[in-house]
Amino acid sequence: MIAYLGRIVHDNDAESKLDDDVSSISKSLDLQGSIEKGDVSSLASKDFGGLYSVKPLFLIKPSGAEDISRVVKLASRTSNLTVAARGNGHSINGQAMAEGGLVIDMSSTEKNHFEFLPINGSHYIDVSGGALWEDVLTRCVSRYGYAPRSWTDYLSLTVGGTLSNAGVSGQAFRYGPQTSNVTELEVVTGKGEITVCSETLNSELFFGVLGGLGQFGIITRARIKLQQAPDMVRWIRVVYSEFEEFTRDAEFLVTQKEGESFDYVEGFVFCNNDDPFNGWPSVPLDPGHEFNPTHISQTAGSVLYCLEVAFHYRNSDHPTVDTAVNGLLGRLRFVEGLKSQVDVSYTKFLLRVNRAEEQVKANGTWDGPHPWLNLFVSKSDVVNFDRTVFKTMLKDGVGGPMLIYPLLRSKEKRSA
Ligand SMILES: Cc1cc2nc3c(=O)[nH]c(=O)nc-3n(C[C@H](O)[C@H](O)[C@H](O)COP(=O)(O)OP(=O)(O)OC[C@H]3O[C@@H](n4cnc5c(N)ncnc54)[C@H](O)[C@@H]3O)c2cc1C
Structure with a gap:
């Protein structure tokens, strides 16, 4: 109960x-x-x-x-x-x-728990519900060379805060949201009892608390699954003018086996115009690489689509990275000339939105109101959604990001 x-x-x-x-x-x-x-x-x-x-x-x-x-x-x-x-x-x-x-x-x-746990050949970290993900990342990688598998785009969020929602980023297609990467929780229940729960121990509480918006208990400790952290990430953006091609490619990438696709797949929508906040200038490509709209066909609609992907590698893998990445990119149908890529360290990649935060704070928009909306749209409705919502209702943008996460429902952990 x-x-x-x-x-x-x-x-x-x-x-x-x-x-x-x-x-x-x-x-x-x-x-x-x-x-x-x-x-x-x-x-x-x-x-x-x-x-x-x-x-x-x-x-x-x-x-x-x-x-x-x-x-x-x-x-x-x-x-x-x-x-x-x-x-x-x-x-x-x-x-x-x-x-x-x-x-x-x-x-x-936030500092109450931080214990690295090798268990039966797998690796886990016990962290506090109040710990920030950015600290979990830097401490895990620098001390143990391991890191959680599933993230949010932005990491100044707490473990308890995202596990009370879902925790979604471009890794969720493979590992599910962060809530699918937890094996045990310590929770203070609504009666004030300190209880440990998991899929097999007090499982009703476990599945109630995960995604429970803090209504079923307060998470004081979480046991998170880890993977070996890569050294580097090749971070790539490609632009599409046709939604069907964008979704076809996203779907292709998220349905390939591990090791045969990118490690991160996400996307966003932006306006097909020169508006500084919603249009071409809002899509940063490589440093020094300006968005060149002459590559966009005259028949393109009111909005364009950017697929953002990332490929993990270890320094020793470097010679084979080009072959693997070019092989995957060669299967995609993005607009010729609208591709950018950069190699960054794994932690720098995961902290990318934290760096953007500094810029947004500097221009004063961080403290304004943020009426955000998150929606799950099924594959069968997504083309209609694009036509009605992105191309029509939001054709002038929202003054902020319009993100798309391709997800597989099978990756979400649920109670039996
Ligand atoms: C800039 C920005 C970027 C974001 N990016 C992403 C993203 O990429 N992916 C994504 O999935 N989400 C994203 N979010 C949303 C974010 O994951 C949620 O809003 C999350 O709840 C915020 O975490 P928090 O630690 O600030 O929680 P809070 O806002 O403090 O709390 C959120 C909810 O969780 C409950 N809660 C907090 N701590 C605990 C605890 N220890 N135990 C039980 N309940 C608790 C609270 O009572 C509340 O109901 C983003 C938010 C922002 C502002």
Whole structure:
């Protein structure tokens, strides 16, 4: 049985505790971490979406699972008191907020777990729910030469925050979303119990928490599958004017066997015009390689498509990389002349959006509202979707990225 966080029973004693000042609450809860009064200007009252702002009652910085358990137990005994775990607050609709409630800032627990685990010939890492993926990446690669297999495009997100959603990037076609690459979780349930769960142990809780938007428990530790980290990545972009050719090639790449395709496949839509934010200039090719629109046919529509792929290799493989990459590119039907490629280290490739963040912060658009929308569209509807949504409704762009992730439904881990 799973208890929803914030599901409550009336308890006058517990409620009266909330009228006390911060230090007496902290004392009565016997927290090792700290607690502060909620404030409209505190980080817990905002998120990346910038659409909602609410004032929490308290912001709690737990030292670990025991503190979180005490806080959740208090909330479960108190009427109308909600609890929200906050990772890095990069969701968009107030999911990590609690109006008049308790926000648990998971960043204070980020260093609690970091253990490399070779088990039966496979490799795993135990990390904290509050750890940032960018730190997991750099620590895993530099210490052990291993890395998680499935990522998000941007890595200043927490392990608990993306596992509560899905965690999707260009590796998901092969390994599934990040939620499919977790074998065990330690969770504080809605009753405040600290519970370990997996596919075979408390599996209802495990599958409820993964993708559960923090409503089924708070992730304090996750065991993530690893792969040997490549040294380098060849990062390639090719442009299409026809959607059918773009999707045909994306589908071809994501259905090939491992070792016979790229390691990362993703795409995006942009406007077929010279608008600096939505059009040709928004598609960076190689440094110094400007987008040349004369390659685009006169019959192309209002939008164009970019397929972004990456090929992993070790330094010792370098001589064979050209053959493998050119063999794959030779099977694709992109617009001649609109291809770019660059070789970068594996960590630099994975941190590419973090670098873009610095530029966006510098031009002031990072802090604006971000009304984002994510949709799954089935293969049978995707051409119609392109015609109605991309080519018609969004023909002038959205002032931000319009990303396409080719996914295989079979790669998503589900409960039996
Ligand atoms: C610039 C940017 C780029 C992004 N790129 C991608 C991408 O490429 N792929 C992708 O899949 N997503 C992407 N996202 C979306 C992102 O994965 C989600 O919004 C994610 O939830 C944010 O993580 P966070 O740590 O900031 O979580 P928060 O926003 O803090 O929390 C999100 C939800 O998770 C819950 N939660 C947080 N921590 C825990 C925990 N430890 N246990 C249980 N529940 C918890 C919260 O209560 C809330 O419901 C992007 C977001 C941004 C802002």
